[in-house]
Amino acid sequence: MLSISPISAFSDNYIWCVAREGKAIIVDPGDAAPVLKHLDENGLSLSAIIITHHHYDHVNGIELLCERYPNTPVYGPENQCKSITQRLKHDDTITLLDLTFRVFAVPGHTLDHIAYYLETSPSGPALFCGDTLFAGGCGRLFEGTPKQMLNSLGLIQALAADTEVYCAHEYTLSNLRFACVVEPNNRDLLSRFEDTQARRQADLPTVPSKLALELLTNPFLRTDNAAVQQQVATHAALKYWNQNDIFASLRAWKDDF
Template sequence: MLDVTPIPAFSDNYIWCLTRGGETDAVVVDPGDANAVLAALSERGLQLAGVIITHHHFDHTGGLDGLLAHRQVPVWGPVNPAITQISERLVGGDHVEILGIDWSIIEVPGHTLDHIAFFAEIEGQPPCLLCGDTLFAGGCGRVFEGDPAMMLDSLRKLAALPADTQVFCAHEYTMANLAFAAAVEPDNAALQARIAHDQGLRDANRPTVPSTLSLELDTNPFLRCEQASVISRIREENRAQGDDPVSVFAAVRGWKDNF
């Protein structure tokens, strides 16, 4: 059994904390803030056993020096020499054992060029995807370093994973993402149900993450660029250069950037 629980950081980051049922070794994902991690581990009686990094942004890596000063542990992450603290550099197709679980590495450039995702199938529970700032609950990361075709290709790799995969992204952006999704697909009933459900979670001060890949496929406009409803809405808005998926994706992303 793998337990994945959030350590909130900054205003809307989640640093995911991975443990095996009942054990005290903890691996944290994208620690932007060392103090938030150390306080949470101490409170939960856990000890740091490793760090997973998805990409170079400082709100995902800024806690590395503080954590490594506390305890020398392996740091798994992308082949980006700028992140000097990484001890095990991983590329797409690699497999790495973390907490006794086999994780496969998926290259997902677009938000940044170095972005990777970690995916594991675990006996007795749904598969787990650690996707940083690539796929969000109800949205996707901004395309800072790549281009729309690259980002869409990365999202398609994630969309092809098993439908029951739990999607652990790095930010609580869900309600803003879903408000935008509703502008793109006002008649999507699954989306309206999700907005009501997730608003209830936020009202109770609970995370909306993880979501599931099947829910994303039904409600996330960035995974729905081949749906007639999205294509026609983008056409109505006069936003797309064409009806092909890359043009539609670029139009949806551009619309969201200014929403």
């Protein structure tokens, strides 16, 4: 039986545990302690670690985990993280626990960022996208350009609509507050915002989310929408624009929100 479980870390991180028959794949372990606790409490042994990008809150737990579980393979992108043992690039595939993950290069948040796509999971396809796509938002552009991020999000938009999006942070409520300013008349968005408020009040995770819902409510996946474009253009005082201009202005607006 395959399961995918969140492990809370820091103030708002999710480390994902993909488990099958007593073995686990850990996604982006920024902190080893909660991972070790989760493995011990659930009778799991560590089989592999997969990394989306180099930020500390995604990689700082690798060394301690590998001390506890020697010779654990660590998959990740080409970057300065020395703990990665298997380097991956766009369109690579890896098979772990008899599960095949396809790798997408998704630069924008960082230049090295990759995502992992699992076509079969308990509730449909699964995407482990780190800090590229969030529930209701997208990652800040620390290294990449708006065009790179727009292209990366375009790769994700093209996936099956029933894809479960496993992002790495609990940012949903703040993301949706901003989205409601961008699209105040989007009924799907307003309904999602109310549901998200209720889930957070109950201290429940709001992720994973369905890609279909993101396409209806996430402004960063809707920069081709006329209402979104007009709202962003008005805010940014754009007289003429293309989709990249809209995305760049939307991201800047969110940064200042």
